[in-house]
Amino acid sequence: MLAKATKIASKTRYLGESALHLARRASHRLARHVPLTPKRMRNCEPLVSFTFDDVPESAYRIGAPILEAHGARGTFYIATGLLGHRSDFWTVAGASEVADLYQRGHEIGLHSHLHRSSSLLTADEFAADLRRNRETLQDIDPGIDARNFAYPFGQCTLARKHQLNRLVRSSRSIYAGVNRGLFDPHYTRATELCDTRLTPERLEARLDEAQRSRCWLVFCIHDVADTPSPLGCSPGFLSQALEGARRRGMRIVTVDAALDLIAGAATMPLPENLIPAQEFSRG
Numbered sequence: 174m175l176a177k178a179t180k181i182a183s184k185t186r187y188l189g190e191s192a193l194h195l196a197r198r199a200s201h202r203l204a205r206h207v208p209l210t211p212k213r214m215r216n217c218e219p220l221v222s223f224t225f226d227d228v229p230e231s232a233y234r235i236g237a238p239i240l241e242a243h244g245a246r247g248t249f250y251i252a253t254g255l256l257g258h259r260s261d262f263w264t265v266a267g268a269s270e271v272a273d274l275y276q277r278g279h280e281i282g283l284h285s286h287l288h289r290s291s292s293l294l295t296a297d298e299f300a301a302d303l304r305r306n307r308e309t310l311q312d313i314d315p316g317i318d319a320r321n322f323a324y325p326f327g328q329c330t331l332a333r334k335h336q337l338n339r340l341v342r343s344s345r346s347i348y349a350g351v352n353r354g355l356f357d358p359h360y361t362r363a364t365e366l367c368d369t370r371l372t373p374e375r376l377e378a379r380l381d382e383a384q385r386s387r388c389w390l391v392f393c394i395h396d397v398a399d400t401p402s403p404l405g406c407s408p409g410f411l412s413q414a415l416e417g418a419r420r421r422g423m424r425i426v427t428v429d430a431a432l433d434l435i436a437g438a439a440t441m442p443l444p445e446n447l448i449p450a451q452e453f454s455r456g
């Protein structure tokens with residue numbers, strides 16, 4: 174009798190968890206397809222942004238200098254609760270590295286404090302976590318005004334998207350593709366620049382597509398190493414993307430600078446620390 178009751182309880186729990194999982198998946202799918210405040214892209218040239226998630230120490234030590242050697246700056250999405258932590262694949266950069274990235278003209282973005290999926294948090298929990306993320310970044314350098322967000326694990330819900338619409342300027346997903354036409358600033362698409370997930374041929378094709386349609390191509394990167402993690406990018410692959418963009422005359426900008434250009438504010442001066450160090454010539 175007891176065994177039967179335990180079995181029923183276990184099955185009920187399993188069905189409950191499955192229903193919750195399905196509900197989260199459905200909410201994520203809805204959030205992906207329902208833009209809250211779609212923006213018409215008004216940029217007159219193709220744009221490319223290089224973004225880094227979690228920011229492994231190698232992204233700071235190897236990735237950032239490669240960008241800088243090409244006259245470019247990136248957007249580094251920081252989960253402040255992970256600073257200095259060792260994970261399965263990498264050690265996360267620390268506070269002094271984040272401060273240095275900012276001082277060198279890179280954009281610092283929000284990636285939550287505890288790096289939990291936004292789909293698991295209530296509105297209050299999510300707001301408190303994001304506030305802590307922002308405050309910790311300002312403790313690192315009071316000049317950091319982080320206003321663009323990347324979803325931890327790429328997961329969101331319609332409710333969290335609504336919330337982010339009031340809290341940040343944009344929210345980046347890890348849903349592959351390019352941003353063009355009417356696009357959703359709270360579910361911006363990104364291509365993972367990762368040796369195991371993208372071939373050199375597909376990278377060139379994605380750059381061609383971005384150039385042809387004058388859209389905004391966003392790369393998402395984790396570690397940068399000669400022997401990268403399964404999520405990582407080799408220095409050669411990162412250089413190929415940068416050189417491919419330069420060859421096609423595409424402008425490489427931070428996420429915040431791209432949003433200014435997309436809004437048609439290209440003639441407005443950008444904040445000094447967000448101006449690309451070098452403009453690339455067309456051709």
Ligand SMILES: [Zn+2]
Binds near residue numbers: 226252284288326
């Ligand atoms: Zn992350």
